[in-house]
Amino acid sequence: MRELRFDGVSVRFGSRGHRVTAVDGVDLTVPAGSVVGLVGESGSGKSTLARAAVGLVPLSAGRVTLDGAPVPTRGRRPLQMVFQDPYSSLNPRMTIGATIAEAVPRGTDRRAEVARLLALVDLPDRMTRYPAELSGGQRQRVAIARALAGRPEVLIADEITSALDVSIQGAVLNLIRDLQRTLDLTILFISHDLAVVRYVSDTIAVMYRGRIVEHGPADTVLADPQDPYTRELLASTEGRSR
Amino acid sequence: MTAAVSAPVDHPWGRFALRRFGRLLVSVWVLVTAAFGMIHLIPGDPVRGALGPTASQELVEARRAALGLDQPLWQQYLDYLRGLFTGDLGVSMNSGMPVADILGDRLPATVELAVLAFALAVLVSVPLGLAFAVLTRGGRRRPLELGFTSTSVVLAAIPEFLLAVALVWIFSVNLGWVPVAGRDGPSSYVLPVVALALAPAAILARIVRVETLTVLRADYIRTARAKRLPSRTVYFRHALPNALTAAITLGGLLLGALVAGTVLVENVFAWPGLGSTIVSSILAKDYPVVQGVVLVYGVGVLVVNLVVDVALALLDPRSTIREG
Structure with a gap:
């Protein structure tokens, strides 16, 4: 059981003159044995953050640590990712x-x-x-x-239900919840779908244009959103479910 | 009999193989008819052409009767078909030898040449294409990529006979390493096989490289890397099998083209195969022999295509659907 921590993580793509900052100084902690849901629209930097954690894209600044130590690059990987x-x-x-x-x-x-x-x-x-x-x-x-x-002790799930039918999404989400409990996994659960994130997460972080704009317990974030973007996101989800 | 046939029919691949074999029979029939028609479509009297303008009219008539050319056309066609089923392809107008014997005599040399050249092309091009794909993946080593693509396109564009002549000039005439021509011992195989194999190898290497590059961008390669597998496992176990499907299709077509290439290469190297036979018998207007060689070449290409299609259907079941 490990804690996954992002400290001031930035990822920039492109060269001088045509530079895109996909992730901009993100601080985020996924406490050991808990599920943190990361929501945001397409292009907000969620997947880039996940890829940076497993080393698929290089960091421009900051560091990613597991229980305070850098993610090992050789041998056994305590951090695994499930793709979309x-x-x-x-x-x-x-x-x-x-x-x-x-x-x-x-x-x-x-x-x-x-x-x-x-x-x-x-x-x-x-x-x-x-x-x-x-x-x-x-x-x-x-x-x-x-x-x-x-x-692994830490799992990163990057949009793992978005390619599936709605009826199958539920089964996969239940599986993730069961596995998390039985194996005591630390999970960073990424999705653009607030309803999906709400179902599996203990805390929710909202990402917008490369930054975390809101982070707190799932119930608090959903019941009383502070950031205008979160409210907008919430409104759009509710509008759809009605 | 029924049981033996119905068992594969239950399987989509078996159905496909049967249907594909039926199409082969139709193609062979068209080929046979075309070969038969050839002798009648040639302007003038083929017998007169073969015997020359000085031959007496009696001799020409006698030869026509011997060849059955005085019969009505449908009768000749039926006789021709019956002959094919009994292995009787007629006799050579020049030597009087049965055409079947001539073919049996010459076929092994051509098959040897084609099989060795194809094996060489595959053995060289697959590792080469894979290696260059790995070296130039994701836009790495641009100069190397440019060198590979330009060299291979030039090699693929040189006609076999020109290449054959150049090889003879360099390795036989100037260096004296291998014989100039003929089929005598292992060293005499080197130049004809290389001359035949070089162009298909260049084309195949290009295809293998491009296919491998596509596969290397696939998500399951990322998954394989996420497992921290050694590079050679990623390339040989994950990338190569997925890249080879297209290479097999193209390899079959190239083998067909390679069979045609033997005609030219055999003539440059005086190789005692079907290719040199067809040219000499065309020049001698020995039509029964030409017919026989055309049939063998045609059936050879058709069978190669059949084998490739059926093998591909085993590897990639989707190709059976495309057949409709």
């Missing part, structure tokens, strides 16, 4: 058993571990199937099992 698109993130030419087995650390009984992980995400006996034989929701479960295979 379950259709393209699995190798179409490998069985899901093989895909998950690759992520299992050396020295463990891979077959047994894969079976355990698939049972954990409610997909028993699918080891020899190819991704094309599974539905979107099932593939996203495979992606979650793949991330869990590395025995």
Whole structure:
């Protein structure tokens, strides 16, 4: 169980004259064993922040730490990420058993571990199937099992339900909640959908134009939003659900 | 019999393979008919042309009767088809040898040449394409990329016969490393095989590189990297199998073109195969032999295409749907 911390993290793209600041001095703490929901519209910098945490994009300033130490770049990864698109993130030419087995650390009984992980995400006996034989929701479960295979303590879920049908979204969200409780995971849950974030998160951070504009317990942020952008976001969600 | 046929039919791939085989039969029939028609479409009397203007009219008539050319057209066609089924392709007008024997004599040399050249092209181009894709991925090493694309396009554009002549001039005439021509021992294979393989290898390497570049941008490669797999596992296990589908399609087409290329290369190297046979028999107006060689080449290309289509359907089930 670890605490994930962003201190003054900035990510800039492009060169002089054509520079975009995607993430602008973000301070955010995901306490050990809790779920922090990160919401914001497309282009607000949520995914860039997640990619910076796992090292897929370089930081321009600030640091990302796990329990005060920098995220290790070699060996076992205590930080794992589940990606948005379950259709393209699995190798179409490998069985899901093989895909998950690759992520299992050396020295463990891979077959047994894969079976355990698939049972954990409610997909028993699918080891020899190819991704094309599974539905979107099932593939996203495979992606979650793949991330869990590395025995992470912190999970970053980047828009993991946005490519799925609404009916399947609920099942995947329930799975994330159950896993978080049974495995005591620290989760940074990213979504543009406030309703989805509300369902799984303990605290909610709102991101707008690369900055965190509001951060607090889920109930407080939703009941009494301080920032005008949060109010706007909230209003749009409620307008849609009505 | 019924059981043997109905079992694969239950499977989409089996259905596809059967349908595809049916199309092959239609293509072969068209080919056979075209080969048959060839002898009748040629201006003038083929027998007179073969025997020369000084031959006596009696001799021409006798030869026409021997070849069955005095029969009505439909009768000739049926005889021709019957001959094909019994392995009788007629006799050479010049040597009097059965055409089937000539083909059997010459075919192995051509097949050897084509298979070796194709194997060389694949063995060189796949690792090369993969290596250059890895080196130039994401816009890295622009000068290297430019060097690769320009060199390969030049190699692919040089006609086989020109390349063959250049190879002979450099390696046989000037350096004396390998024989100038003929089929005598392993060293005589080097130049014809290289001359045939170079252009397909260049094209295939380009395709493998581009396909690999596309695959390397795919999300599942990012997933593979997120697992911290060693680079060679990412490239060989995740990227290569996904990049090869298009390469197989193109490889089949190139093998067809390579078979055609043997005609030119065999003539440069005096290779005792079908390619040199067809040219010499065209010049000698020995039509039964020309017909036979055309049939063998045609069926060869058709069978290669069939094998590629069926193999592709196994690897990528989507291609069976496209057939409609």
